[in-house]
Amino acid sequence: MTPSIPALALPSGQMVPVLGQGTWHMGDGDDARAREVASLRHGLDLGMTLIDTAEMYGDGASERVVGEAIRARREHAFVVSKVLPQHASPQGIRAACERSLHHLGIERLDLYLLHWREKDTQLPEVIATFEALKAEGRIAAWGVSNFDVADMKELLAVPGGDQVAVNQVLYSLAHRGVEFDLLPWCQANGIGVMAYSPFDEGRLLRHEGLARFAQARHLSAAQVALAFVLARRGVMAIPKAASADHTRENRDALTIQFSTQDLSALDAMFPPPRQKMPLEMI
Numbered sequence: 057m058t059p060s061i062p063a064l065a066l067p068s069g070q071m072v073p074v075l076g077q078g079t080w081h082m083g084d085g086d087d088a089r090a091r092e093v094a095s096l097r098h099g100l101d102l103g104m105t106l107i108d109t110a111e112m113y114g115d116g117a118s119e120r121v122v123g124e125a126i127r128a129r130r131e132h133a134f135v136v137s138k139v140l141p142q143h144a145s146p147q148g149i150r151a152a153c154e155r156s157l158h159h160l161g162i163e164r165l166d167l168y169l170l171h172w173r174e175k176d177t178q179l180p181e182v183i184a185t186f187e188a189l190k191a192e193g194r195i196a197a198w199g200v201s202n203f204d205v206a207d208m209k210e211l212l213a214v215p216g217g218d219q220v221a222v223n224q225v226l227y228s229l230a231h232r233g234v235e236f237d238l239l240p241w242c243q244a245n246g247i248g249v250m251a252y253s254p255f256d257e258g259r260l261l262r263h264e265g266l267a268r269f270a271q272a273r274h275l276s277a278a279q280v281a282l283a284f285v286l287a288r289r290g291v292m293a294i295p296k297a298a299s300a301d302h303t304r305e306n307r308d309a310l311t312i313q314f315s316t317q318d319l320s321a322l323d324a325m326f327p328p329p330r331q332k333m334p335l336e337m338i
């Protein structure tokens with residue numbers, strides 16, 4: 057039997073495995089659909105029950121793939137979706153949430169995120185609507201994505217803002233800026249950090265130095281990249297893999313422990329931030 061994946065307790069009380077599955081670009085082509093569904097199901101079997109999607113991904117196509125993958129196993133999945141900032145009015149969020157639930161074929165989202173904020177995004181309205189959806193049972197918890205420290209402080213100053221469960225941000229060996237301030241700030245405030253694009257959309261896996269580092273330790277570059285972000289307290293990662301082989305390989309990254317020398321070698325290749333860097337996003 058596969059040992060279970062370590063779980064993180066969100067401020068909402070929900071327990072979420074630290075390793076999940078991303079789904080951007082899933083559902084974009086009909087020919088890959090069966091493989092994508094099989095890959096997500098394989099991930100569920102391996103305990104990677106956190107599945108991230110968004111209304112933006114293929115205009116609902118990714119949510120439909122996720123819906124197919126979790127059919128008949130809803131209770132084993134922790135489903136995250138996101139609302140676009142252009143829909144971030146009270147009516148817009150409600151309509152987007154209903155569309156996402158319909159695409160996914162479920163009654164309630166486990167976590168609903170604001171995908172990013174625009175200049176005109178009204179945080180008090182967003183929070184009030186998320187809280188109302190929670191009270192009505194359409195979402196179990198809510199969070200944000202692509203929020204820097206100043207955004208998080210502003211959010212927490214709004215009534216109800218302290219209910220935020222997660223901030224989903226770009227974080228990988230190739231993008232370590234969050235280590236300077238955002239990650240410690242979220243850790244100090246008990247807010248989960250969900251690392252998206254942990255392979256920098258696949259680019260990291262073509263890095264020659266990382267490949268050599270991994271090979272010398274009988275690991276793959278993907279496993280090193282994942283183990284690196286998962287070594288941080290309060291961090292979950294959502295790599296996207298569209299094949300069962302990739303999914304299994306990613307799952308096996310959970311057993312990796314780096315030595316101090318390993319971490320120094322990674323720091324030499326991918327230097328940590330020495331000053332505040334504005335939050336990057338894809």
Ligand SMILES: NC(=O)c1ccc[n+]([C@@H]2O[C@H](COP(=O)([O-])OP(=O)(O)OC[C@H]3O[C@@H](n4cnc5c(N)ncnc54)[C@H](OP(=O)(O)O)[C@@H]3O)[C@@H](O)[C@H]2O)c1
Pocket residue numbers: 077078079080081108109171201202224225251252253254255256257258261276278279294295296297298299301302303305306337338
């Ligand atoms: N909130 C946001 O603004 C935001 C932005 C970007 C992404 N996201 C979320 O984060 C998820 C992950 O990010 P991402 O999709 O941008 O990129 P990623 O996870 O960094 O990289 C995905 C790429 O890595 C490949 N891959 C996965 N496992 C592999 C393995 N073991 N060996 C070799 N290649 C492997 C995939 O190939 P295959 O597909 O062929 O397996 C795919 O090409 C997204 O899917 C999405 O859910 C959120």
